[in-house]
Amino acid sequence: MSTKDYLEKDYYKTLGVPKTAKTADIKKAYRDLARKYHPDANANKGNADAGERFKEITEAYNVLSDEKQRKEYDEARSMFGGGFRVPTGTRGGAAGGSTFDLGDLFGGDGLGDVLGGIFRGRGGTAQSRARRGADVETETTLPFGDSIDGATVALRLTGEGPCPVCHGTGAKAGTVPRVCPDCQGTGQQSRNLGGFGMSEPCKTCRGRGLVVDDPCQSCSGSGRAMSSRTIQARIPAGVADGQRIRIPGKGAPGEHGGRNGDLYVRVHVKPHPVFGRNGDNLTVAVPVTISELALGAEIKVPTHRGPAVTVRVPPGTPNGQVFRVPGRGVRKKDGTLGALLATVDITVPQDLNSKARSALEDLRIATSGTDPREELLKRAKQN
Incomplete structure (x- = not known):
C-alpha cells in the first residue's frame, strides 16, 4: 500500500x-x-x-x-x-x-x-524488505572503427552475488534462517522521536529481516559470495573515448525481489592510423603537391569503412585548407551523420630528378618578384 x-x-x-x-x-x-x-x-x-x-x-x-x-x-x-x-x-x-x-x-x-x-507490512505478517542490487563498473577497449559503428562486446564481471552453497539463505545445508524477532522480518526498526517515528536498519539482523543460527561456512552467514559472469553488452555507435555507458539491470542482483543494479562501462578507444575525431566529425589529413594547390586538382579522399570520395581543390588553395564532406562522419543521437573534415597538407619531394629540379628552378625565377614574407615582416614592426 x-x-x-x-x-x-x-x-x-x-x-x-x-x-x-x-x-x-x-x-x-x-x-x-x-x-x-x-x-x-x-x-x-x-x-x-x-x-x-x-x-x-x-x-x-x-x-x-x-x-x-x-x-x-x-x-x-x-x-x-x-x-x-x-x-x-x-x-x-x-x-x-x-x-x-x-x-x-x-x-x-x-x-x-x-x-x-x-x-511496512500489516496484519502481523513478516515481510523481507526488497533491496536493489549494487551498481557495477567495468572498462572495455574498442578499435576505432567499432567505436564509430557500435559493437557488441563480451564483458567478464566479478562481483558479489548469492552464495552458491546456501543459495543466498546464509544458513548451513539442512537448516533455514528464522524471522528476526525484533523487526518481524522487515529489516527495519522504528525509533520514536516524539512527533513521529524514524525508520532505521534493524541491529539484530543488520537489515536482512532474517537471523541465521547455523551459518553457512562458505559465506559465514551473509548469503553473499564473490562470483564471475560474462555478459554481452551493446556499445552504441558513436561512443567517444572515455565515455561512460549505462546498461540498466546488468549490475549486481537484488535481494528479496529487489531489482538489479546497473552496469556502467567506461569505454577506451584505440587510435586510428588515418582518421581522427572532432565531436561528431571525422578528420583526415590528405597529402597534396604544390602544383595541385597552385593549379587546382581533383583528389581522392578516404572515408571510414567506405569508398573514397573525390574532392575538388580550387586553384590557389592554401596549405591547411579544410574541405567538408557531409554524411561521412559519426552517427549522432538523432540518427544523422556528421561530416568528414579533410585537411590538405603539402608534401615536399625528397628526391628530385633533373627534370623536376629544372621545373622548380624555372618556377622560382618566374615568381622571384614576389616575396611571400613581405607582409609578415611589415606587420611584425607594428606596435
Whole structure:
C-alpha cells in the first residue's frame, strides 16, 4: 500500500469506533463486522462487495489492535491534521492546484522511511524488505572503427552475488534462517522521536529481516559470495573515448525481489592510423603537391569503412585548407551523420630528378618578384 493510500484511510471510521476507543471496543467492533462481511457468510447472498469490505475491516483492525502501530498511525495523521488528503491537479493548472510529492517534503525516499514501521507490512505478517542490487563498473577497449559503428562486446564481471552453497539463505545445508524477532522480518526498526517515528536498519539482523543460527561456512552467514559472469553488452555507435555507458539491470542482483543494479562501462578507444575525431566529425589529413594547390586538382579522399570520395581543390588553395564532406562522419543521437573534415597538407619531394629540379628552378625565377614574407615582416614592426 502506498503512503498516500495509508494516510487517506480512516481506520476508526472503517470499524465505526471513536478515536478514543479502547482495545476491547475495537476488538468487539471488528468481531461484529467480521461476522457480517465474512466471505463464507456472504457466499450465497450475492453480496459482491463483502469480500472487499472484509479486507478493509481486517486491515483497520490489524493496525488499531496493535498498540505500537496505532500510536504511529495516530501520530502520522495528527501531523497533517487528520484525514490527510493528497492534493490533485496539475502544477500551475487553471484550478490553482499542484502536484504534491511526499518525498519532496522530507527528502530521500519518501514519507515511508520517515514514519517508520507504519508503512511496512500489516496484519502481523513478516515481510523481507526488497533491496536493489549494487551498481557495477567495468572498462572495455574498442578499435576505432567499432567505436564509430557500435559493437557488441563480451564483458567478464566479478562481483558479489548469492552464495552458491546456501543459495543466498546464509544458513548451513539442512537448516533455514528464522524471522528476526525484533523487526518481524522487515529489516527495519522504528525509533520514536516524539512527533513521529524514524525508520532505521534493524541491529539484530543488520537489515536482512532474517537471523541465521547455523551459518553457512562458505559465506559465514551473509548469503553473499564473490562470483564471475560474462555478459554481452551493446556499445552504441558513436561512443567517444572515455565515455561512460549505462546498461540498466546488468549490475549486481537484488535481494528479496529487489531489482538489479546497473552496469556502467567506461569505454577506451584505440587510435586510428588515418582518421581522427572532432565531436561528431571525422578528420583526415590528405597529402597534396604544390602544383595541385597552385593549379587546382581533383583528389581522392578516404572515408571510414567506405569508398573514397573525390574532392575538388580550387586553384590557389592554401596549405591547411579544410574541405567538408557531409554524411561521412559519426552517427549522432538523432540518427544523422556528421561530416568528414579533410585537411590538405603539402608534401615536399625528397628526391628530385633533373627534370623536376629544372621545373622548380624555372618556377622560382618566374615568381622571384614576389616575396611571400613581405607582409609578415611589415606587420611584425607594428606596435
